[in-house]
Amino acid sequence: MNKLKASVLMRHEVGLHARPSVKLTKLAKGFESKIDLGLSPDGPWIDAKSIVKVMATRAPKDSTIYFRAEGSDAKAALDALVMLVDGDFQDGP
């Protein structure tokens, strides 16, 4: 099966810190597909369903987040993750 890819610019004020990391991981875990996250188009990749690894990326504001997914719901997973990051993790101002 081929991997689908997506990327999104993260504008969240504090970057991929605690609360955004928890939201991203919880969302990723809702999908059956294997989902990886990276800070460059070529990786290195980490498991987007691992809260410890996602939080350890410490991606700062204005990073581009790259996702790749493989599985039956890969497209839906990437759409949802991009929407979460693009929507500023649904946090208020």
Next chain:
Amino acid sequence: MTENVGIVIVSHSADVARGTAMMVEQMVGREVPLGWCGGDPDGGLGTSVEAIMAAIDRAWSEKGVAILVDLGGAETNSEMAIEMLPEPRRGRVVVCNAPVVEGAVMAATEAASGATLEAVRRTAEELTPA
């Protein structure tokens, strides 16, 4: 009904335990059964087996309960509390070897996905240097 593993926070300080529980509720959500306790009955620092047993009861889930502790007595009293649980529950409660605040948030995030007790413990313990 999908049930999630419960999380119990045991600190010597009631403020630390309460604050950690608030972080879990606000960062992860309320879908994870949560119990916490801290301090002795006189308002000082300490932990008590009775209070820990009550917290386990509040956080009880058929999938089990993961306990996060801070220092020394919190761990030994938690182990004692587990030993005093009735037999069917005893085997479904574990103490995680992880920092209390970070471990509680990580464990709850894992638990919220419906993960097993063993997976929840493993996630919390990923934080601990080998």
